[in-house]
Amino acid sequence: MIESCPRKRMLLGITILGGLTIFVLIAESHWTQNNNSRKRIFRVEQNSTCFEREKYEIVDECQPCTDFEITSKSIGVCIHTHYKEVLKCASGEMVTRSCDKVAYIEEQKFWKFESFMFLPAFLSTVAVYVRKKVLYKRMVQRVQRQLANSV
Structure with a gap:
């Protein structure tokens, strides 16, 4: 288990994970910037593009869209x-x-995800607490x- 892992190995693992996290963040921000630089093409009903030339509200x-609008293709x-x-x-x-x-x-999706992730986090915390008590005992x-043996 993790209790038997030496301190140097733990520090090495944490350092590698930290470096990997920073690498992923840099790579993701690079890809995101490249994707955002392209102009978004929005599909428009009746091929009207007045919002590109004029002010709009x-x-x-x-x-x-409703399921009916998607399946019937009533709104393109x-x-x-x-x-x-x-x-x-x-x-x-x-x-x-x-x-x-x-x-x-x-x-809504974000908060649903956060609430679903709270449950495993809480269960993990309880498991660590119980494991700590068992090891202490x-x-x-x-x-x-x-x-008793030395007396």
């Missing part, structure tokens, strides 16, 4: 990302375009036996 925030933008938002251009034209993700759904019993 978001009428409906990004929201998921729902086929690509399964999310849509409605814009109103300065000329008065209403445009439906696809969008990436819905903020409140992503937030064994140590005390061993010391008591040694003292």
Whole structure:
């Protein structure tokens, strides 16, 4: 178990894990910057691109398309990302375009993930606490036996 691992080996393992973490963070930020530099192409209903030339107002925030809209293809933008938002251009034209993700759904997923991860973390903490008590009890019993044998 981990109790029998020497201090130098533990420090070496922690250092390697720390270095690997930093490497992954640097590589991920590099790839993310490269991906964001490309212009996002949003699919648009009726091939209207007035929002690229004019000022626009978001009428409906990004929201998921219904199953009916996806399967029936009644709204063409729902086929690509399964999310849509409605814009109103300065000329008065209403445009439906696809969008990436819905903020409140992503937030719900995040908190669901956090709550699911809390349970294993709590169980691990309890297991460590119980294991520590067991090892402490064994140590005390061993010391008591040694003292009893020496008397």
